[in-house]
Amino acid sequence: MKNFAYFRPTTPEQAVALLEARWGNTEMLAGGTDLLTLQKQYIAQPARVVSLNAIGGLKTIAVGERSASIGAGVTLATISSHADLRRLFPALTMAASEIGGPQIRNMGTLGGNLCQRNRCWYFRDEHSPCLLRGGNSCSAIEGENKYHAIFTQNHRCVIASPSTLATGLIALGASAEVLGPQNRRRNVELAKFYTAPVGPNDREHSLAANELVTSVTIPVRGLNSAAYEVRQRQASDWPIVQVAVAFSGGRNGEKATGVRIVLGQVSPTPLLSETAARALEGRPINEANATAAGRAAVEGAKPLGQNGYKIRLVEVAVKRALMLAAGLPRYWEA
Numbered sequence: 001m002k003n004f005a006y007f008r009p010t011t012p013e014q015a016v017a018l019l020e021a022r023w024g025n026t027e028m029l030a031g032g033t034d035l036l037t038l039q040k041q042y043i044a045q046p047a048r049v050v051s052l053n054a055i056g057g058l059k060t061i062a063v064g065e066r067s068a069s070i071g072a073g074v075t076l077a078t079i080s081s082h083a084d085l086r087r088l089f090p091a092l093t094m095a096a097s098e099i100g101g102p103q104i105r106n107m108g109t110l111g112g113n114l115c116q117r118n119r120c121w122y123f124r125d126e127h128s129p130c131l132l133r134g135g136n137s138c139s140a141i142e143g144e145n146k147y148h149a150i151f152t153q154n155h156r157c158v159i160a161s162p163s164t165l166a167t168g169l170i171a172l173g174a175s176a177e178v179l180g181p182q183n184r185r186r187n188v189e190l191a192k193f194y195t196a197p198v199g200p201n202d203r204e205h206s207l208a209a210n211e212l213v214t215s216v217t218i219p220v221r222g223l224n225s226a227a228y229e230v231r232q233r234q235a236s237d238w239p240i241v242q243v244a245v246a247f248s249g250g251r252n253g254e255k256a257t258g259v260r261i262v263l264g265q266v267s268p269t270p271l272l273s274e275t276a277a278r279a280l281e282g283r284p285i286n287e288a289n290a291t292a293a294g295r296a297a298v299e300g301a302k303p304l305g306q307n308g309y310k311i312r313l314v315e316v317a318v319k320r321a322l323m324l325a326a327g328l329p330r331y332w333e334a
C-alpha cells in the first residue's frame with residue numbers, strides 16, 4: 001500500500017474542505033471495508049485519506065411521521081437490526097442483513113455501501129487493461145463476464161452495480177443529502193444518483209470528488225416492500241442478482257399501485273424496471289401476476305457471452321421479491 005497522509009475531521013464541513021475537486025489524490029474513509037482493499041491492491045493510491053469516523057453527526061437515525069433520516073456513517077449492522085427501520089422499510093433492512101458477514105456489517109456504513117466501487121475482476125486487477133483505469137477498452141465485454149451486466153445497451157463498460165442497499169432505497173423513493181464546498185447542500189434522488197462510468201475520472205455515482213453524502217432520507221408512505229437475492233454463497237459474497245420492490249396495497253386481492261421494481265447486479269447502475277412495474281400496476285399481487293412481472297423485467301436484456309443464465313435468475317428474483325412484499329407463502333422454502 002502506498003503511504004498516505006491521514007486526516008480526522010470532526011465536522012462534515014471540515015471533511016469537505018479537505019477534499020479535492022479531482023478524483024484520485026484524496027479519498028474518504030468510512031468503515032474502510034472497500035477502500036482499504038482497493039489501496040492494498042494498488043487500484044486506489046491516494047496521497048491523502050480523510051476519515052469520516054470522528055464526525056458524530058453522521059451516525060444518527062431519526063424516524064419521523066413523514067420521513068426517516070439515516071446518517072451516512074450508520075453501520076449496516078445498526079440498519080439491519082433497527083426496529084423502526086425493519087417495520088417501515090423491509091426492502092432496506094432485508095438487504096442490509098444479507099450483506100457480507102458480521103464483520104463487514106459491523107464496519108461497513110451506509111455512505112460507503114452506496115459509494116463502493118464495482119466488483120469487476122479486471123477493474124480490481126492492476127495488471128488487466130480496464131477503461132476505468134485508463135485503458136482503451138473494457139476487457140469484460142469479450143472476456144470473463146459471468147458476473148457482469150446483462151442490460152448492456154450503449155455501455156462501453158459492463159460492470160454490474162454492486163450496492164444492495166441502493167436497490168431497496170430506490171424502490172422506497174429515498175434521496176441522498178449531499179454536502180459540497182462553500183456549504184452547498186443538495187438533495188439527490190437515489191434513482192438519479194448512479195451513473196455508468198467510462199473512464200478513470202468517473203465513479204459509479206454522480207457525486208463530485210469534493211462532495212460528501214451526509215445522510216439518506218426515506219419517505220414514510222406505508223409501502224409494502226421486500227428485497228430478494230440469488231447468491232452462490234450465503235456469507236461473504238455479493239449476490240449474482242438482486243431485486244427490491246415496493247408498492248401500495250397489493251395484498252389480499254387489493255390492487256397494487258405505485259409499483260417500483262429495481263434490479264441490482266444486472267447493469268452498470270441499479271435498474272428501475274418500468275416494464276416490470278407496468279405489468280403489475282393496478283393488479284393484485286399473486287403468484288401469476290408476480291411471474292408475469294418477472295418475465296417483463298427481462299425484456300430487452302442483452303447478456304454477454306457467459307451470463308445469459310442471469311435472465312432466469314432475474315425472472316425468479318422479481319417474482320419472489322413481490323411475493324415476499326405481499327406476504328404470500330414462500331413456495332421455494334417448502
Ligand SMILES: Cc1cc2nc3c(=O)[nH]c(=O)nc-3n(C[C@H](O)[C@H](O)[C@H](O)COP(=O)(O)OP(=O)(O)OC[C@H]3O[C@@H](n4cnc5c(N)ncnc54)[C@H](O)[C@@H]3O)c2cc1C
Pocket residue numbers: 027028029030031032033034035036052072073076098099100101104107108109110111112113114115116117162163164165207211212213214236237238239
Ligand atoms: C466479503 C464481502 C461481501 C460483501 N457483500 C456485499 C453485499 O452483498 N452487498 C453490498 O451492497 N455490499 C457488499 N459488500 C460491500 C460492503 O457493503 C461495502 O464494502 C461497505 O458497505 C462499504 O462501506 P465502508 O463504510 O466500509 O466504506 P469504505 O470502504 O470506507 O468506502 C467505500 C467508498 O465509499 C466512499 N465513501 C464512504 N463514505 C462516503 C460518504 N459518506 N460520502 C461519499 N463517499 C463515501 C469512500 O471514499 C470509498 O470510495 C461486501 C464486502 C465484502 C468485503
